[in-house]
Amino acid sequence: MSSVVARWRELRAEAGGGGVRVRLLGTFTLDTFVPHVGTALADLGILADVTVGPYNRIVPECLDPHSETALADPDVLVVWPGLESLWGEPAAVPGTEATRTRLLRAADDLADAVAHRSGRRILVLPAIPPDRPLGAGDPAAPHGVVALANAARRRLAQRAAETGMMVCDAEDVVRTVGTRAAYDHRLEALAAIPYTSALFSEAGRSLARVVRLGLRSSVKAVVVDGDGTLWSGAVGELGATGVAPADHLDFQRYLLGLRAGGVLLVLCSKNVEEDVWAVLDRPDMVLKREHLSAWRIGWRAKHVAVEEIAAELSIAVEDLVLIDDNPAELAEAQAALPALRTVRFPADPPRWREAVTDPAFDRLPPTHDDLVRPLRLEQDRHRTLARRGLTREEYLGHLEIWASCSIPSTVDIPRLAQLVLRVNQMNLNGRRPSRDELARLCASQDHEVRLIESGDRYGDYGLVGLLVVSFTGCARLELFLLSCRALGRDVERMMLAQADALARARGHGTLTATVQEMPRNEPARRLFGELGCAAPGQEAVLTPVACPSHVQVRQR
Incomplete structure (x- = not known):
């Protein structure tokens, strides 16, 4: 003591x-x-x-x-x-x-x-x-x-x-x-x-x-090693038929349970790709290739592979968990990426449950957005294929983007509370109100609160944004958040046009905002800098924004 x-x-x-x-x-x-x-x-x-x-x-x-x-x-x-x-x-x-x-x-x-x-x-x-x-x-x-x-x-x-x-x-x-x-x-x-x-x-x-x-936000993806983690033995030495997955099958079932709850599964292995796929094709393997949302198989350093995975999945490194049986690999990855959560798979595979009691695996009950995350990733792959050979304007028009801006109901509050914990890049000021605080904002006569849902021809993005405008003296943008799922498609400009409209409806000719500097909100600082916020921490009148023509505004 x-x-x-x-x-x-x-x-x-x-x-x-x-x-x-x-x-x-x-x-x-x-x-x-x-x-x-x-x-x-x-x-x-x-x-x-x-x-x-x-x-x-x-x-x-x-x-x-x-x-x-x-x-x-x-x-x-x-x-x-x-x-x-x-x-x-x-x-x-x-x-x-x-x-x-x-x-x-x-x-x-x-x-x-x-x-x-x-x-x-x-x-x-x-x-x-x-x-x-x-x-x-x-x-x-x-x-x-x-x-x-x-x-x-x-x-x-x-x-x-x-x-x-x-x-x-x-x-x-x-x-x-x-x-x-x-x-x-x-x-x-x-x-x-x-x-x-x-x-x-x-x-x-x-x-x-x-x-x-x-x-803090919960884990969104688990990056798992192959040799010694998904199976016993080194496939490069023993071949696909020589490795032994039997003691790892319950762990694989656990991973599939995480996937059913919205956590993405990623394979990261220092091996020859054909060998790894041959193991996953074995009939006694529970985890299959189709369960993976991404993979990096080759000889690059683990931290490089993890950075590539985070970029591909549009997930922050701090929202990934790397599981590996090799402590040296884990140490190398965490030294290069201090925010990365790492968990060592035990040398005795049946003791895997001791590893997954690590706080890295703590999660809130999954929302609808969590549960459909693997599906949305597949939709993103279709969008990537469709973009080839098109200009940005052609691509945005091809997507047939839509967005809705609506008043939250009481059932929306838990989803919004999770959203504010997760959004970092397009985040005006880093404020993260609790469920109670969000409920009070929704009930306040001095605030207008709107949630943003969006999607396109390939599928729904789900709940992606939140804006709050306060009317105590002037019209002020208090909260402005947009998920990375909708970034790059001008949904943020539709949101600003909606905020302008809310201000005018209350009799205010201008809308002010103060953008704050956060470690990862450069996209927000860049956007609001273009609209009049010359420096972080300084309140400014925003230049009015028109809703982009390629974003169709729908009623919820």
């Missing part, structure tokens, strides 16, 4: 009080949990300022607009209740249906209070209490500790899903550590700290992964 505290102090001294503001609220003392959360976030590349709210005051801290937590205005609010606190009083066990009703009402009250807070919220599902008055008979009791606790946990998880909260499960953490190693009953009696340092350490890692999931 002392080493964790010392490292946390060093991190805070280096940060000078900056970083992502994380606020912890709980029904027990959480102060000793702070170093574990902070260092775990640092291990994931997130500098954080972690603070703790008043002890056992979750509901008032969330509801009172002048509470310490409200004034702290955290970027991420973490709420960790204990189930014992939801009971409200020592409960007779086995309980009754009235006990269950009271417990669920308390769970609803807590969820309502947390939902009242804005920003990104994480609800820690409480662990099942270790005290079982019925002993071995408790699991069979319809109103025993396990039954009542599971009912409350299901209700909290349901309410979290309904209100856009993310979830971290304390019961999973207890199972990982072990019940006897998780609880410290003496410390609980002395300082209201029910958990051991070992539990807090594992909980810190688990929570940090959820925090990162809410702040």
Whole structure:
């Protein structure tokens, strides 16, 4: 514990009080949990300022607009209740249906209070209490500790899903550590700290992964090696019939599961191409060539191959995961591409599950856009073929591009929340509002919010853009994002024409914007520079833009 505290102090001294503001609220003392959360976030590349709210005051801290937590205005609010606190009083066990009703009402009250807070919220599902008055008979009791606790946990998880909260499960953490190693009953009696340092350490890692999931985009493509990863043995030495895929087939099925959830699969192997295809053509292989969205087979350095793959798929390097059994290959790739996520495939293939528990594979539930990503990639290949021999103007006309600009409904908010996490290149200012913040913008009388969907003769691009115009004093472009799927087709100019029209409809003759400099938003800086934004960080009146003639505006 002392080493964790010392490292946390060093991190805070280096940060000078900056970083992502994380606020912890709980029904027990959480102060000793702070170093574990902070260092775990640092291990994931997130500098954080972690603070703790008043002890056992979750509901008032969330509801009172002048509470310490409200004034702290955290970027991420973490709420960790204990189930014992939801009971409200020592409960007779086995309980009754009235006990269950009271417990669920308390769970609803807590969820309502947390939902009242804005920003990104994480609800820690409480662990099942270790005290079982019925002993071995408790699991069979319809109103025993396990039954009542599971009912409350299901209700909290349901309410979290309904209100856009993310979830971290304390019961999973207890199972990982072990019940006897998780609880410290003496410390609980002395300082209201029910958990051991070992539990807090594992909980810190688990929570940090959820925090990162809410702040960063998820993996979009897995780049997998061949020899030693998809099969045992070197195909260049043993031939296609000599390598052994048997111990790797469950891993291949796992990869196909990722593909079904919208993750693209890519093969990157230092081999002769004909040899590799001969292995994939074997009848005992689960993974086939048609499952791959791209490949690089040859002798180029892995980091060069990965850069080429990212460019071909229009995916940022940081949204790729490279899986390889060779640590030297992984080290070379990550040294050249620090943002690349790398995972080592184990030397003992049946232990592959240990590799895919890496945080690199954490993902939010897939949206419709995620699920159709492999199909859209195939459509892009048709577009590439169609472009050959055509000028840009001829090609854009051939595509028969369409776009719609519509007011979001409540069901669109989760999709928009994922969009703002993913878009970097055509991004005005890098703001990434949460689901709650997007919902408030949509409901605001001082803002006009529009989502953009687009497509062409080869297929739909899906949800590709978001624009928000504010009308507090002047007409100002607050958010402007367009997915790379639609870049280069002038959909962004259609969006600007729509923003101009929104400003005129409110009686404003001009529209202003401030473009900010981000590591990867050069396309946005270039576009807005052409329209009057002379330098990043300086507000300017935008030159009006007409909707391009080759973009047909549709009603949603």
